Amino acid sequence: MNTEEKILEAARTVFTQKGYAAARMQEIADVAEINKGLLHYYFRSKERLFQAVFEEAFGRVVKHVNHIFESNLPLLEKIEGFVEKYMDTLLEHPEVPAFVVNELNQKGEAFVKELMQKRQKPNPMPLIMQIQMEVDAGKIRPVNPFQLVLSLLSMCAFPFIARPLFKSFAQIDDRMYMQLMESRKKEIVDLVINGIKL
Amino acid sequence: MNTEEKILEAARTVFTQKGYAAARMQEIADVAEINKGLLHYYFRSKERLFQAVFEEAFGRVVKHVNHIFESNLPLLEKIEGFVEKYMDTLLEHPEVPAFVVNELNQKGEAFVKELMQKRQKPNPMPLIMQIQMEVDAGKIRPVNPFQLVLSLLSMCAFPFIARPLFKSFAQIDDRMYMQLMESRKKEIVDLVINGIKL
DNA sequence: GTCTATAGGTAGATAGAC
DNA sequence: GTCTATCTACCTATAGAC
Numbered sequence: 001m002n003t004e005e006k007i008l009e010a011a012r013t014v015f016t017q018k019g020y021a022a023a024r025m026q027e028i029a030d031v032a033e034i035n036k037g038l039l040h041y042y043f044r045s046k047e048r049l050f051q052a053v054f055e056e057a058f059g060r061v062v063k064h065v066n067h068i069f070e071s072n073l074p075l076l077e078k079i080e081g082f083v084e085k086y087m088d089t090l091l092e093h094p095e096v097p098a099f100v101v102n103e104l105n106q107k108g109e110a111f112v113k114e115l116m117q118k119r120q121k122p123n124p125m126p127l128i129m130q131i132q133m134e135v136d137a138g139k140i141r142p143v144n145p146f147q148l149v150l151s152l153l154s155m156c157a158f159p160f161i162a163r164p165l166f167k168s169f170a171q172i173d174d175r176m177y178m179q180l181m182e183s184r185k186k187e188i189v190d191l192v193i194n195g196i197k198l
Numbered sequence: 199m200n201t202e203e204k205i206l207e208a209a210r211t212v213f214t215q216k217g218y219a220a221a222r223m224q225e226i227a228d229v230a231e232i233n234k235g236l237l238h239y240y241f242r243s244k245e246r247l248f249q250a251v252f253e254e255a256f257g258r259v260v261k262h263v264n265h266i267f268e269s270n271l272p273l274l275e276k277i278e279g280f281v282e283k284y285m286d287t288l289l290e291h292p293e294v295p296a297f298v299v300n301e302l303n304q305k306g307e308a309f310v311k312e313l314m315q316k317r318q319k320p321n322p323m324p325l326i327m328q329i330q331m332e333v334d335a336g337k338i339r340p341v342n343p344f345q346l347v348l349s350l351l352s353m354c355a356f357p358f359i360a361r362p363l364f365k366s367f368a369q370i371d372d373r374m375y376m377q378l379m380e381s382r383k384k385e386i387v388d389l390v391i392n393g394i395k396l
Numbered sequence: 397g398t399c400t401a402t403a404g405g406t407a408g409a410t411a412g413a414c
Numbered sequence: 415g416t417c418t419a420t421c422t423a424c425c426t427a428t429a430g431a432c
Contacts, residue, residue: 003415019304021220025408035417040409102300104362106217112366121367141392147378147385150364154356155349161359164302166348168310169319180345187345194339195393201397223426233399238427 004042006032011053016099020050021106054103055119057096062122064089069127075134078127079152080189086156087185091178098161124149140196148196155188202240204230209251214297218248219304252301253317255294260320262287267325273332276325277350278387284354285383289376296359322347338394346394353386 001009010032014023025046029036043049068082090097104112131145159166159181167177199207208230212221223244227234241247266280288295302310329343357364357379365375 017304019217019219019300021217022304024406026406036408037410037418038416041415044409046408098299098303101296101360101363102217102303105296105300105359106215106220109362109366112362116366141388143389144381144385146368147382148389150357150382151353151386151389153360154352158352158356158359159348161303161356162299162351164307164310165299165320168307168314170344183342184345184348187342188349190339191341191346191349191393192389194395195389197392222424224424234426235400235428236398239397242427244426 003034003038006034007039007042007049008052008056011049012057015050015053016057016095019099019102019106020046023050054100055115057093058100058115059119061089061096061100062120066120066123069122069124075130075140076193078130079192082127082152083156083185083188083192086153087181087188090156090160091181094160094163094178097157098163101161138198141198143196148192152188152192155184155191159184201232201236204232205237205240205247206250206254209247210255213248213251214255214293217297217300217304218244221248252298253313255291256298256313257317258291259287259294259298260318264318264321267320267322273328273338274391276328277390280325280350281354281383281386281390284351285379285386288354288358289379292358292361292376295355296361299359336396339396341394346390350386350390353382353389357382 007028010028013031014028018024018027023046025039026036028049029039039046039049043052065086068078068085071078071081073081127149128145131140131143131148134140135142135145163177166172167174172180205226208226211229212226216222216225221244223237224234226247227237237244237247241250263284266276266283269276269279271279325347326343329338329341329346332338333340333343361375364370365372370378
């Protein structure tokens with residue numbers, strides 16, 4: 001593991017935990033077990049180091065989600081597959097959604113616009129159109145496809161974003177929380193499938 | 199409007215927009231149109247000023263949610279009432295959920311624990327038990343009540359937390375976004391009611 | 397209560413030896 | 415490439431005049 005990778009690894013940890021504003025270059029250097037000066041040697045500034053970390057995290061999630069959206073399955077199986085795989089991604093990186101959403105909220109319009117231009121966007125259109133076709137064909141209850149996709153994303157991602165809140169009010173530890181998220185997959189799929197069928 | 203109220207009003211704006219770490223006492227003073235020294239005269243420190251703002255926001259949301267949870271309505275009406283009123287609260291204060299969740303994520307366990315002790319907790323138990331009774335009585339499909347409540351909260355709150363993301367990728371402005379959230383009420387209720395009926 | 401001035405500390409960034 | 419030392423800027427907080 002070379003120096004640049006050690007820095008990126010440490011920066012991921014610190015930035016996702018503390019957020020950009022509260023993160024300290026010194027702490028990143030400590031976690032990486034390297035000298036603070038090296039951070040600037042490799043990445044010039046805190047801002048650039050942050051962007052490297054953020055775009056990596058954002059890109060990974062978007063790529064994963066798009067892959068599922070664009071797959072070629074029947075609607076019900078696609079929904080099932082989406083929930084299964086998206087929840088697995090979140091279980092592997094439980095702190096990423098909060099990180100991404102926090103920074104997007106705080107960095108302002110300009111930052112988001114720029115990100116959307118140079119990076120691949122999330123593209124739920126294939127799924128949205130597929131839902132609309134099923135509605136038109138009378139196969140499922142008439143729902144607003146955009147809202148349905150938003151609901152799917154919400155039910156998967158929100159519990160991870162609000163994890164500290166739920167953890168402390170429901171008095172459960174991390175392992176228990178992860179188990180709840182595991183069993184949540186089926187719960188979400190059942191609710192949605194039953195919710196849209198005629 | 200006296201000085202203390204002006205400060206609190208300004209602090210609300212700045213803290214919710216920037217978050218604790220990125221907020222500057224100077225900016226709060228500027229927004230309040232008062233001298234920076236007065237901030238310390240009234241609230242001693244940035245931390246104390248922040249706590250005043252945060253606990254106010256948190257308490258308001260919790261109080262509102264608890265009130266609905268504890269109401270004495272039949273299940274389906276309670277769900278409908280919850281979505282309606284909770285979404286109205288969020289439409290009035292669209293930036294609050296992201297603020298609360300961000301800070302809870304970053305301030306760490308100790309902060310959350312302390313908050314939960316001295317403040318009233320969110321208490322969804324009445325609703326959870328009501329759902330369990332309907333399941334036991336064979337009135338609705340067997341669902342995990344905790345997961346169902348979590349899904350309701352998710353579908354309402356997540357779109358507000360992820361607002362900048364959706365706004366810029368769906369290319370819509372604030373007014374349009376609020377309209378989507380308004381029509382979302384019915385969409386959520388329909389999905390859930392259909393999703394749990396036998 | 398309100399202001400100005402400033403102390404005291406810390407963060408990001410750079411210079412320069414090795 | 416890696417380290418130490420330091421510069422410069424900024425931020426919170428306080429002291430003290432009015």
